[in-house]
Amino acid sequence: MSDQQLLGNFTDQDAPAYEDVLQCMRCGFCLPTCPTFALTGRERSSPRGRVALARAVAEGRLDFNLAMKEEAFFCLDCRACTSACPSGVKAGEVMEICRAQVHQQLPAPKWQGTLRNLVLKKMVPNPDLMETSMLPARLYQKLGIQWLVRNSKILKLGPAWIDKAEGMLPALHPPLRPQLPDLSPAKGEKRGTVAFFLGCVMTLLYPEVSRQTVKVLNHQGFDVITPKQQKCCGAPHLTEGDRDTTREIAAFNLDLFLDLDVDAIVTDCAGCGAALKEYEEILAERADHERLHLFHQKIKDISEFLFTQGIRTEGLKPVEKSVTYHEPCHLCHAQGISKQPRELIRSIPGVEFREMKEASWCCGSAATFSLKFTDESQKILDRKLENVRKTGAEILVTGNPGCHLQLAWGLQQAQMPQSVLHITELLGLATPD
Amino acid sequence: MITQSAVEQLEQALGKDKLITAKEDLLVLGYDSTPGLHAMPDLVVYPTSTQDVIKVVEVARGHNIPLTPRGSATGLSGGSIPINGGIVICLTKMNRILEIDEENLTATCEAGVVTLDLFNAVAEKGLFYPPDPGSQKISTLAGNVMEDAGGLRGLKYGVTRDYVMALTCVLADGSLISTGGKSVKDVAGYAFKDLLVGSEGTLGIITEITVKLIPPPQTKQTFLAYFDNIRTAGEAVSKIIAAKIIPSTMEIMDKATINCVEDYAGIGLPRQMAALLLIEVDGHPAVVAEEAEALKAILEQVGSAEVHQAKDAQDAMKLAEARRTALSALARVSPTTLLEDATVPRSKLADTFTLIEQLTEKYQLTVGTFGHAGDGNLHPTVLCDERNEDEMKRAHAFYDELYEQVLAWGGTVSGEHGIGIAKKGYLAKQIGPGGVAVMRRIKSAFDPQGIMNPGKIFVSEQE
Numbered sequence: 100m101s102d103q104q105l106l107g108n109f110t111d112q113d114a115p116a117y118e119d120v121l122q123c124m125r126c127g128f129c130l131p132t133c134p135t136f137a138l139t140g141r142e143r144s145s146p147r148g149r150v151a152l153a154r155a156v157a158e159g160r161l162d163f164n165l166a167m168k169e170e171a172f173f174c175l176d177c178r179a180c181t182s183a184c185p186s187g188v189k190a191g192e193v194m195e196i197c198r199a200q201v202h203q204q205l206p207a208p209k210w211q212g213t214l215r216n217l218v219l220k221k222m223v224p225n226p227d228l229m230e231t232s233m234l235p236a237r238l239y240q241k242l243g244i245q246w247l248v249r250n251s252k253i254l255k256l257g258p259a260w261i262d263k264a265e266g267m268l269p270a271l272h273p274p275l276r277p278q279l280p281d282l283s284p285a286k287g288e289k290r291g292t293v294a295f296f297l298g299c300v301m302t303l304l305y306p307e308v309s310r311q312t313v314k315v316l317n318h319q320g321f322d323v324i325t326p327k328q329q330k331c332c333g334a335p336h337l338t339e340g341d342r343d344t345t346r347e348i349a350a351f352n353l354d355l356f357l358d359l360d361v362d363a364i365v366t367d368c369a370g371c372g373a374a375l376k377e378y379e380e381i382l383a384e385r386a387d388h389e390r391l392h393l394f395h396q397k398i399k400d401i402s403e404f405l406f407t408q409g410i411r412t413e414g415l416k417p418v419e420k421s422v423t424y425h426e427p428c429h430l431c432h433a434q435g436i437s438k439q440p441r442e443l444i445r446s447i448p449g450v451e452f453r454e455m456k457e458a459s460w461c462c463g464s465a466a467t468f469s470l471k472f473t474d475e476s477q478k479i480l481d482r483k484l485e486n487v488r489k490t491g492a493e494i495l496v497t498g499n500p501g502c503h504l505q506l507a508w509g510l511q512q513a514q515m516p517q518s519v520l521h522i523t524e525l526l527g528l529a530t531p532d
Numbered sequence: 533m534i535t536q537s538a539v540e541q542l543e544q545a546l547g548k549d550k551l552i553t554a555k556e557d558l559l560v561l562g563y564d565s566t567p568g569l570h571a572m573p574d575l576v577v578y579p580t581s582t583q584d585v586i587k588v589v590e591v592a593r594g595h596n597i598p599l600t601p602r603g604s605a606t607g608l609s610g611g612s613i614p615i616n617g618g619i620v621i622c623l624t625k626m627n628r629i630l631e632i633d634e635e636n637l638t639a640t641c642e643a644g645v646v647t648l649d650l651f652n653a654v655a656e657k658g659l660f661y662p663p664d665p666g667s668q669k670i671s672t673l674a675g676n677v678m679e680d681a682g683g684l685r686g687l688k689y690g691v692t693r694d695y696v697m698a699l700t701c702v703l704a705d706g707s708l709i710s711t712g713g714k715s716v717k718d719v720a721g722y723a724f725k726d727l728l729v730g731s732e733g734t735l736g737i738i739t740e741i742t743v744k745l746i747p748p749p750q751t752k753q754t755f756l757a758y759f760d761n762i763r764t765a766g767e768a769v770s771k772i773i774a775a776k777i778i779p780s781t782m783e784i785m786d787k788a789t790i791n792c793v794e795d796y797a798g799i800g801l802p803r804q805m806a807a808l809l810l811i812e813v814d815g816h817p818a819v820v821a822e823e824a825e826a827l828k829a830i831l832e833q834v835g836s837a838e839v840h841q842a843k844d845a846q847d848a849m850k851l852a853e854a855r856r857t858a859l860s861a862l863a864r865v866s867p868t869t870l871l872e873d874a875t876v877p878r879s880k881l882a883d884t885f886t887l888i889e890q891l892t893e894k895y896q897l898t899v900g901t902f903g904h905a906g907d908g909n910l911h912p913t914v915l916c917d918e919r920n921e922d923e924m925k926r927a928h929a930f931y932d933e934l935y936e937q938v939l940a941w942g943g944t945v946s947g948e949h950g951i952g953i954a955k956k957g958y959l960a961k962q963i964g965p966g967g968v969a970v971m972r973r974i975k976s977a978f979d980p981q982g983i984m985n986p987g988k989i990f991v992s993e994q995e
């Protein structure tokens with residue numbers, strides 16, 4: 100029996116493995132790390148509760164119903180529970196797989212209309228963006244607005260929030276991708292060649308950050324190749340439970356990047372990095388195992404890459420600033436990268452590094468736009484901001500666009516003096532042009 | 533089943549927001565950390581004040597509905613599982629620390645305050661709340677009080693009971709009692725407070741708790757001692773105690789546990805060793821230095837394979853944190869983790885390890901053992917699969933035989949996890965029919981209707 104998949108009320112395509120849900124011993128260690136549990140205090144919105152619900156579906160005690168759908172999409176997939184769980188349970192992943200079940204088992208949700216409106220209002224007026232018309236949609240998925248639209252009921256948001264949310268959306272820039280040269284050459288003694296994976300959010304919202312990434316890599320002695328045909332990492336589709344599209348995109352990117360003769364594939368978006376590293380699992384049944392493994396090994400977050408290569412500090416300008424660091428969930432929980440960015444920050448001449456409390460507690464990024472509207476949810480952000488405040492640092496560094504946006508907005512609302520920088524922007528300050 | 537009129541009364545008394553009736557919510561509010569146990573409540577309430585709790589008890593009493601208190605449901609004997617359905621009353625939203633009294637060295641909290649939150653709050657004021665169960669980062673104080681939870685520091689600092697100064701409790705008839713207080717001495721009448729501690733929610737619902745605080749130790753030193761043979765580790769524990777050294781912590785992990793914890797925490801534990809002891813001595817610097825030396829000498833003399841000292845406080849904390857994950861980490865090996873809570877006089881530790889090894893062999897099981905060695909409190913954990921009936925039978929036979937011997941040695945069937953549903957049979961063996969009869973009489977004095985957490989601790993007359 101044990102090697103046969105128990106499905107119960109799951110369909111057989113893309114269902115959570117029964118063994119994976121059985122693994123949970125209900126110790127509750129994950130509870131204090133889960134943002135949605137902190138928001139609601141509701142057991143079913145905790146990792147332990149979600150896994151128990153999935154187990155009930157697999158055992159036929161519960162239909163795959165509306166509540167399952169709600170939890171599948173209310174879960175931020177931030178993976179904090181994975182880091183916290185001593186038994187190796189991955190509640191976030193189980194919920195991500197459940198999203199695929201939603202598409203198979205339940206009709207399309209109403210919120211989609213609202214979302215489309217929100218996105219279109221913001222996007223269509225800008226003709227430059229039309230060529231990349233799919234980008235904005237992905238962007239908004241990735242920034243979590245959609246999470247909010249969808250969960251406004253659970254979060255008990257009033258009807259006015261959507262207007263306010265819209266007002267908070269950042270302005271979009273012309274995408275960076277077409278502007279970057281195919282090859283940006285290394286400076287000084289050449290140390291290698293990397294391919295640059297440029298995320299959708301980075302190219303649209305933070306083009307200046309990614310320019311700095313390329314500049315820093317060049318200055319550190321790396322040729323940077325940016326393949327123009329590259330596609331979205333697939334995370335937004337995965338998030339939506341559209342695993343088929345994810346598999347198509349993944350297969351395309353896999354071939355594109357493996358054809359390049361590079362030492363590493365570098366990204367400056369923690370969310371993309373996490374997704375790219377998951378290709379090995381997503382494509383497990385489709386692509387050659389060795390190629391997948393090779394690809395996985397080549398994917399490096401920028402801080403991971405620079406740390407392993409060792410940073411050349413000669414020629415760097417001192418940056419006389421005090422700096423603290425917020426860990427993006429997709430870097431520390433999903434990729435296990437925690438030490439590297441801190442060491443990089445410390446290695447910049449002049450910088451004084453100050454550790455903050457609870458650096459790896461979610462900033463509520465996916466919940467960005469809710470934070471303003473409910474007392475309870477404001478607390479998540481307040482908690483983060485208070486920890487930033489206590490460090491007294493001048494600069495808050497992070498490594499993921501979602502966090503970046505959230506933190507910048509939060510600091511501004513709280514009228515705090517810190518500026519938010521991506522880690523390559525900080526390195527960029529030290530790097531001569 | 534709960535009647536519509538009871539639901540309406542609750543709605544009226546508390547407001548809809550505090551009531552949970554949807555099936556998906558109820559499904560996840562009928563388990564705790566005890567393997568294999570689950571029951572559906574008919575309704576769950578989340579009170580936010582003592583007044584709310586009184587109102588719930590009144591409705592339950594009027595309709596004769598069973599009432600099961602629940603904290604964070606990390607219990608390991610099924611205490612918060614509503615085996616007869618009815619109402620689960622979940623105290624997690626009553627989680628305010630009401631007062632930290634630095635003059636009297638006490639803290640007063642609502643029932644649902646998380647253990648570690650209290651620890652941190654008093655530490656900020658330079659004070660110390662010692663009881664630290666493995667589950668401290670999520671367990672509630674009331675849950676600790678109701679199970680009389682122990683922890684890693686039990687050996688020197690005692691268990692939860694030793695810190696409870698006062699309790700506010702709603703009884704089954706809806707009356708409110710306060711027992712104990714901030715005075716350090718109190719012999720006024722029966723010690724209700726002591727009766728309530730460890731009563732597993734069967735006598736009343738705790739809403740507020742006042743605990744004793746102490747000044748923290750000035751310094752501490754942490755050691756890891758490795759052993760080629762688990763029996764030797766047991767001897768080391770007895771020898772250390774016999775030498776009149778009382779470490780604050782003396783925790784054991786066997787090979788299986790070491791490997792699981794290392795898989796999770798990755799802090800460089802020695803995978804090939806048969807056992808390790810995590811030992812901490814704390815107090816005045818001069819005393820700590822002296823005890824540390826004596827400790828090292830004893831460890832060497834009994835034949836510990838290696839002794840390492842934690843570099844600094846952070847390193848020491850990492851080790852303790854890792855130890856706290858032992859049970860959950862063992863769960864990564866197999867779908868089901870059956871754990872027990874056998875406690876023996878400390879002089880019997882080495883024999884207990886031998887017995888566990890023999891029984892493991894006899895019943896062909898995989899067992900990981902860890903626990904509060906300094907307290908003689910072991911958690912032999914059978915790593916099994918609940919779908920394998922034969923294996924489950926062998927696991928139960930293993931425990932039956934183990935407990936028989938533990939009782940013969942003057943030990944107990946539960947050191948800290950309580951009896952709950954899981955160990956009713958063993959308790960009867962330990963205290964005999966006379967003991968059970970007295971407990972029943974006490975129970976009915978508090979709760980004549982039998983609505984408070986029925987079906988726990990002892991087999992009820994109807995069963």
Ligand SMILES: Cc1cc2nc3c(=O)[nH]c(=O)nc-3n(C[C@H](O)[C@H](O)[C@H](O)COP(=O)(O)OP(=O)(O)OC[C@H]3O[C@@H](n4cnc5c(N)ncnc54)[C@H](O)[C@@H]3O)c2cc1C
Nearest residue numbers: 603604605606607611666672674675676678681682733738
């Ligand atoms: C990984 C792990 C490690 C653990 N380590 C330890 C350890 O080192 N030492 C130890 O002693 N235990 C340990 N435990 C067991 C458990 O955590 C403790 O028993 C803890 O005290 C339970 O707290 P809780 O809030 O989860 O209570 P619950 O499990 O929710 O409830 C426990 C009991 O208390 C009753 N109860 C809860 N709140 C109230 C209230 N307000 N009024 C009346 N009754 C109430 C319930 O009805 C139930 O009978 C561990 C558990 C796990 C999962």
Ligand code: SF4
Nearest residue numbers: 123124126127129184
């Ligand atoms: S998911 Fe992991 S941490 Fe959470 S309750 Fe289950 S076993 Fe414990």
Ligand code: SF4
Nearest residue numbers: 133175177178180191
């Ligand atoms: S992934 Fe994040 S939101 Fe989802 S269950 Fe885990 S901790 Fe909670």
